[in-house]
Amino acid sequence: MCTETTIAHLYQQHSRQVLATLIRLLNDFDLAEEALHDAFASALKQWPQQGIPENPTAWLVSTGRFKAIDKLRKTHRETALTPEAIEWETQEQDTDALHLPDDRLRLIFTCCHPSLNAEAAAALTLREICDLSTEEIANAYLTKPTTIAQRIVRAKRKIQTAGIPYEVPGKHELGERLPRVLQVLYLIFNEGYHASEGETLIRHQLAEEAIRLGRLLTELLPEPEVYGLLCLMLLNHSRRDARTNAQGDIVLLAEQDRTAWNQAAIAEALPLVRHALVGPATGPYGVQAAIAALHAEAKSAADTDWQEIYGLYRALYARSPSPVVQLNLAVAQAMAGNLQQALITVARLTQTELTDYCPAHAARADLLRRMGRLSEAADSYRQALALSNQTPEQRYMRQRINECEKN
Amino acid sequence: MKYLCLVYSDEQDLHGLPDSPEDRECAAYAQTLAESGHLVAGEALQSVSSATTVRVRGGEVHITDGPFAETKEQLAGFYMIEAKDLNEALRIAQGIPPARVGSIEVRPVRQLQVD
Structure with a gap:
């Protein structure tokens, strides 16, 4: 593989991790984004001659950080740096010591902080965690890129001025803060899932991004409700091709062609239910996942265990007593x-x-x-x-x- | 960072509900914050019926009876706190006793640009 291809591949695989770490070190989204691009630009220049470093991710973080500090010194803004950014040494080549996965999780909690409104949080998450461009997000939301850009700029400004930290909440606070993260993910998913005619294709991308995020979150934070949400999204998404007919008309669950359900998604989802169900402590996403799983397992609408589903809805209503439930x-x-x-x-x-x-x-x-x-x-x-x-x-x-x- | 926690509440609810805090509880919470080094300043305010509003327009002073804005929830007190970040400020804010009957607005303090 030539060096450029390797770098392009590395960008796809690791740019979000590098960015998350740079955001933590530099305490600034925009500065970190510039640093990320500078680091990859340097890689494109240096690696073809000097070879690919042993730990490319660490090299990229290190180079990006160095470029950013240089920029800040030139503009006399180095006071903005965290002490960690200044002390952080290039010799730190051990990827584990970099806490890269932690940084991604931190960034998710920052982007989905309850003090940001949910729409802004969704746009920011798609931009920073999923690496969707402002144009792609605007397309998916059927709105203008300037609207999305503004939403993202305002959210970033609030993170800075209000002092929203880059941290994963402690065990005792996780219960309060995780629902918001899951809510933002589900909001992104539903935006894509409830697409109407003509918009279907581009908006599927949102549902798929939400599922990708869900998978990432189960790796970073294997909590029952995280499994529940991923399972629920996968099962809903498995029915995407059966939900409308060739004319774009809605087909109700009972009348759907079950052979058109996506078996790969169902096969990925069903084993997750087990992780989501934790007895009386099962959360609302876990219960909804269990309901979706019963539908997925039924051979036909008539074959569905409606008594069991009714019981699960009662359990759901006990957990989230809303009029829609x-x-x-x-x-x-x-x-x-x-x-x-x-x-x-x-x-x-x-x-x-x-x-x-x-x-x-x-x-x-x-x-x-x-x-x-x-x-x-x-x-x-x-x-x-x-x-x-x-x-x-x-x-x-x-x-x-x-x-x-x-x- | 410094944050101002503004305590808003319907003045009836502030003292009239089963969950309404007593002065003793508020004083104890302020004391806890002072001991942990988080409290910069904090006071409860007299009712809005005691408020007077001052405006200066073109050098002319206008003094009117009442608060700046007539709203259902009134400013009832404030805590100026020192916190590591918003998460810590929110943790402190949720412990402010009148949060149970009113609401606490948490605002970061802005440094004046003087140079």
Whole structure:
């Protein structure tokens, strides 16, 4: 392999690790990014002549740090440096001593700090941890690069001025801080997962980035909820090709072609459930992963263990008692056979907390349709249609309204 | 770094809820912070009904009754603290007793640029 190819490969494999360490040492995102690029530029110049160093990652951190300190000295800003950055010596060639994986985890906790708003945290994570360009992030979010750039700049500024540290929270604080990290990952995932027509392809990238991050996080921090989230994302993503038909219309879970589910994703996900389930201490992602696993394992919709799923939704509601979880709980209850009771709950939700939530009206309509109350069902589908802003969803509602009116 | 922890609360809730802190508890917390070297200064404030607002416009002084802004939650006190970083400041802020009934805004202090 020629040196340039090796360097390109190294960039792909290790640039985020090197960056994370430089951010810790230099205490500054922008300075660290410049240093990273300077280090790779030096590698491109020196390695073809001098050969590839024994520990390239350590060489890159060391060179980047040196370039940054040089820059700061020239502009008399060396006071910004951490003592560690100044003392940090090139002789430190042992990769373990560099704590590189720790630095990536630190950076994840910094980017997903609860004092940053979730959208900004998502953009910053995609930029700094996943190495997506501002343009790629903007494409995925269907927004302008300037909007994303601004979001990232503001987040970085807040990290600096508010003094958000680069640290993994201690054991006693992890319980408070980890949910935010998982929330940001799931937000990125869902942004890609709930893509509507025409946008599907580019937005799958977000779901895939979130899964990659999830995998990284299980390596760095093997906590049950981390496994739960990764498992849940993989299982949801395994159904991506079956969720819409050739016309881009929505296909409900019960009607999906299960042979179109991605078996590789399912095979990766199922063994993770075991790590996510820790008895009564199981968290909300673990429970959702278990629900998704039951769907993945069922040979057909009719074959699904709805009693078990209903029980798991009750466990989920006990952990996160939100109106949306209550809606899902009621739908599971209906699938488990109790339509009457489910309708009472869903009807109440559509009149109270979930008046403006399209899926609640759609769920009410589905229940009424299954009970043969078609004109009421049509009314509910119309309400859902009025609240929907996704084209395929709107088509689905119109189709159902037609069916209900015909019969 | 220095942070100012601004204590905001509905004045009714500050003393009227089962979870409302007593003065003794607030004083004890300030004492703990002083002993650990985190407290720079901290005081509780009189009710906003005692507030007076001063403005100077074109050299003219305007004095009005009441607080700067009429909001549901009022400034009830402050802690100026010294903390290693935001995480430490947030740990200190969550221990401030009125956090249970109101909210604590944590703001980093800005160095004035004088040179």
